[in-house]
Amino acid sequence: MSIRLHDSLSRELRPLQPSHPDGVYRFYNCGPTVYAPAHIGNFRTFVVNDVLRRLLELEFGPARVKHVRNLTDVDDKTIRRAREEGRPLAVVTKQWTDKFHADCAALNCLPPHVEPTATGHIREQVDMIDVLMQKGNAYRAPDGSVYFKVGSFDGYGRLSRVKERELQLGSALAGKPQAADADEKEDVSDFALWKAHKNEDGDNAWDSPWGRGRPGWHIECSAMSKKHLGDTIDLHTGGVDLLFPHHENEIAQSECCNGVPFARHWYHSEHLLVDGKKMSKSLGNLYTLDDLVAKGFSPMALRYALLAGHPRKQLNFTLDSLHAAEKALGTLRSFRASLAPADGDEQAFAAVHAALDDDLNTPGALGALFTVVNRGPAGVSLAAFDRALFAFGLKLDAPAALKVETPAAIQALAEKRWAAKQAKDFAAADALRKELTAAGWSMLDRRDGYSLEPAKK
RNA sequence: GGCGCGGUAGCCAAGUGGUAAGGCCGAGGUCUGCAAAACCUCUAUGCGCCGGUUCAAUUCCGGCCCGCGCCUCCA
Numbered sequence: 286m287s288i289r290l291h292d293s294l295s296r297e298l299r300p301l302q303p304s305h306p307d308g309v310y311r312f313y314n315c316g317p318t319v320y321a322p323a324h325i326g327n328f329r330t331f332v333v334n335d336v337l338r339r340l341l342e343l344e345f346g347p348a349r350v351k352h353v354r355n356l357t358d359v360d361d362k363t364i365r366r367a368r369e370e371g372r373p374l375a376v377v378t379k380q381w382t383d384k385f386h387a388d389c390a391a392l393n394c395l396p397p398h399v400e401p402t403a404t405g406h407i408r409e410q411v412d413m414i415d416v417l418m419q420k421g422n423a424y425r426a427p428d429g430s431v432y433f434k435v436g437s438f439d440g441y442g443r444l445s446r447v448k449e450r451e452l453q454l455g456s457a458l459a460g461k462p463q464a465a466d467a468d469e470k471e472d473v474s475d476f477a478l479w480k481a482h483k484n485e486d487g488d489n490a491w492d493s494p495w496g497r498g499r500p501g502w503h504i505e506c507s508a509m510s511k512k513h514l515g516d517t518i519d520l521h522t523g524g525v526d527l528l529f530p531h532h533e534n535e536i537a538q539s540e541c542c543n544g545v546p547f548a549r550h551w552y553h554s555e556h557l558l559v560d561g562k563k564m565s566k567s568l569g570n571l572y573t574l575d576d577l578v579a580k581g582f583s584p585m586a587l588r589y590a591l592l593a594g595h596p597r598k599q600l601n602f603t604l605d606s607l608h609a610a611e612k613a614l615g616t617l618r619s620f621r622a623s624l625a626p627a628d629g630d631e632q633a634f635a636a637v638h639a640a641l642d643d644d645l646n647t648p649g650a651l652g653a654l655f656t657v658v659n660r661g662p663a664g665v666s667l668a669a670f671d672r673a674l675f676a677f678g679l680k681l682d683a684p685a686a687l688k689v690e691t692p693a694a695i696q697a698l699a700e701k702r703w704a705a706k707q708a709k710d711f712a713a714a715d716a717l718r719k720e721l722t723a724a725g726w727s728m729l730d731r732r733d734g735y736s737l738e739p740a741k742k
Numbered sequence: 743g744g745c746g747c748g749g750u751a752g753c754c755a756a757g758u759g760g761u762a763a764g765g766c767c768g769a770g771g772u773c774u775g776c777a778a779a780a781c782c783u784c785u786a787u788g789c790g791c792c793g794g795u796u797c798a799a800u801u802c803c804g805g806c807c808c809g810c811g812c813c814u815c816c817a
Contacts, residue, residue, distance in 0.1 A: 315817075323817085330817035361815075446745055447813060502815085524817030525746085531816090555747075556811065563811070593765075594755065598748070599810060606754055609766035616765085619780070640756085649756050652764035659764090711775055718777065729778050738778095 288340050288642045290520075291597060293528060293551040294444055298644055303345065304519055304549055310341050310350050311514040313548070314397070315506060315523035315531070318357040319381035320366040322573045325587060325602065326557040326564045328392060330524045332588055332678070333554045333596040333645065335394040337522070339676050340641055353513045354397040356382055359404050360502050364489055374489050375404075388574045391584035393680045401509040403500060407491045409508040410500040413542050414478045414493075422541040426469040429481030429496035433503075435474040438537045444551065445529035476534050477501035503534040507547075511539065521548035528553050554596045561601055577607065581739065585680060586610040592647040592677060613655075618681045620658045621670060629666030633657055634673040641676055650677070691737050695726050699737055702728065 288301040303310040314334045317323050323331075334354075341350045357363070358378040367374040389396070403410075414431055417423040422437045435441050482490040482497040490497040500508075510518055516539070523532065532551065539547040556563055559570040577587055589610035594600030634657060640650035654673060657665065674681065691699075702717035721728050721737075729736050 317817075318815090327817045333817095445813085526812070526816050529745090529812065530814090554817070556817075558810070561810075563816090565816095589765095590754090598755095601754075601810095603754075605766070609754065612767095613765050615779090646756075648754095648765090649763075652756055655764050706775085709775080715776060722777090727778070730774090730776085731779095732774090 288344055289644055290337075290550065290552055291644050293553050299550060301341070301344070301520065301550065303349065304517070305515070308345070308349050310345050310520070311518040312338065312341065312350065312352045312520045313506070313510045313514055313518050313522070314352065314354040315521075315527055316354040316356050316397075316400070317385055318360060318362055319378045319385060320363040321381060322384055322575065323388060324564055325572045325574065325577070325591070326559075327524075328388070328574065328587070329557040329591045329596075329600065330522075330554045331389065331394055332392060332591045333647075334522055335392075335678050336592065336641070336647065336676065337552070337645060338395055338397075339678055340645070343638075343672075343676060344642075351399070351514060352395075352397040353399045353401065353510065355506060355509050356385075356400060356402045357502065357505065358382070358402045359489060359499055364486055367489075368485065368487060374487075378402075378404075388584075391574065392588050393585065393678045395678075399513045401513060403505040403509075406505065406508050406512065407500065409512050410504045411479075411491075411493050413504060413508050413511070413538065414495075414500075416542045417478065417538065418494075420541060422537075423478055424471065425495050426481075428469055429498060430469060430477055431479035431495050432470050432475040433478050433534065433538060433541075434471065435476070435537065436472060438541055440540065441474075441533065441537050443533075444536060445533045447529055447533070476503060476530060478504050478538070503531055504538055506531070507535050507539040507542070510535075510547075511543065516543040516545050516547075518548050520550045520552060522552040522554070525553045525555055555599045557591070558599050558601045559603075572602075580604070582607045582611065583614075585614055589614055589651075589677075589679060593651065595648055596645050613651075614679070614681065616655075616658065617674070617679070620662060621667070621674075621681055623662040624665055624667040624670060625662070626667050629664050629669065631666050631669050633665045633669050637673045638676065647677070691726075695721065695724060695737060698724070699726075699728055699735060703735055706730070 289298045290301055291297070292299045301310070305311065314331075317327055317331075331354075338350065338352050341352075356378070359374065363374060363378055367377045370377060386396075414423060417433065418425070418431065421434075423431050423433050425431050478501050479493060479495055480498050480501055481495075482499070486499060490499055510521070521532065521535075536547050558564075559572065560568075562568055562570060564571045574584060574587060578584065586607050587610070590602065590606045591600070593606060593610065634654065636653035636656070637650045640646040640653050643649070654677075698717055698721055702714050702721070705711075705713040705717060718728060725739060727738050729738065
């Protein structure tokens with residue numbers, strides 16, 4: 286059974302197979318820009334890519350998958366943030382890189398095998414730009430910036446079906462101000478490979494044959510992909526918003542530089558919507574993982590919710606979906622607890638893996654999983670269940686939610702109620718339960734004791 | 743204006759040319775004094791609207807309406 290995945294370039298389902306003689310599947314996933322905490326939309330893409338990574342490992346073996354995901358640690362946003370905070374760029378990006386790693390770990394995402402940074406690959410980027418200059422695919426503008434000449438690459442626009450970035454009448458762009466560097470470019474479609482140093486860049490500049498400056502955004506992925514995976518890779522992924530211009534530009538740069546096809550397969554996950562709209566600060570509908578944890582949800586519930594929609598369809602995120610996820614996870618937990626460690630049907634979850642292998646149909650797979658769960662634990666292999674859970678990356682033993690200190694007054698009420706119950710003074714016990722409920726706490730009785738939790742909203 | 747995606751039960755969401763997976767919510771039940779948990783049962787003659795093709799369409803084709811995304815930094 287091979288994995289079939291939609292290819293954004295050919296727009297069809299194509300099987301995933303390693304193309305290099307060593308049998309290692311080369312997988313590049315565009316990573317985050319580290320200037321702020323990633324939001325849950327970012328994490329949708331990273332979680333989806335993590336499932337993909339897991340499927341590849343299941344298919345080819347863990348040693349036959351090389352997963353690279355970059356960190357963009359120098360660009361307009363990171364530099365602006367550092368300037369605003371009066372801190373060195375590296376300090377700012379380190380902070381948010383650490384936060385990103387912590388969030389990924391909480392969401393049970395496997396770390397990529399290589400996580401290259403843009404600032405760690407200046408030389409490689411300069412080298413590529415150099416080749417593009419020599420081949421006539423790039424030119425130096427009067428201010429010292431270097432641009433890629435889009436007109437020099439016939440294949441430009443194949444991925445996004447956007448021939449040129451021409452402004453058309455009626456376009457959403459019409460009337461909007463052009464980029465500041467527009468007048469330096471020979472053509473509006475051209476994009477920056479190297480940005481000449483400006484005052485606001487501060488110390489964040491490197492020497493190059495064209496003067497001091499910093500790399501453009503697009504070239505970093507081309508350079509890091511080339512260095513760590515080679516000239517032709519098996520799969521390149523990212524969110525749909527990267528399709529144009531980022532990935533289109535990567536193809537142009539890499540293919541003009543290397544003279545061979547860049548990526549054999551392209552995959553783009555769709556956006557997470559909140560309240561029916563793309564998340565944005567201005568709409569006030571942006572959530573980070575911490576925001577949700579503060580509301581009492583577990584990271585695993587977020588992961589589940591992110592997988593509840595087809596990765597190639599926009600998913601409308603709601604807090605309700607997190608409640609549903611939390612409940613579903615609980616069902617999975619108790620199902621697992623009811624499985625006997627003895628042998629069982631190893632193929633019980635074949636339908637789950639089939640759905641996953643069929644274009645990463647995570648909601649279909651989740652449906653198949655529960656279909657098995659609903660039939661009951663009899664004869665189901667624990668190992669097979671765990672293998673299915675591994676594919677989703679759902680960790681059932683993750684702490685349910687954040688721990689909250691129980692106030693002394695609440696604790697005292699609970700003690701009183703427990704004593705009343707032991708004395709079989711049920712009227713008093715019920716009255717105390719009401720008090721606790723009114724105070725926002727629920728008291729859960731067991732045979733041998735009780736526990737307290739903040740009431741679920 | 744160009745490119746792309748979608749409209750399936752209260753909410754979320756798969757799927758198929760032959761009669762609607764799954765999760766949540768809700769309802770009923772079993773079990774514990776109650777509550778919670780757990781477990782069991784039930785919950786769309788219907789898949790945006792209008793035509794067409796077909797023995798048969800939610801599924802194919804055409805038109806329309808509505809929503810979203812990209813075309814500018816963006817997962």
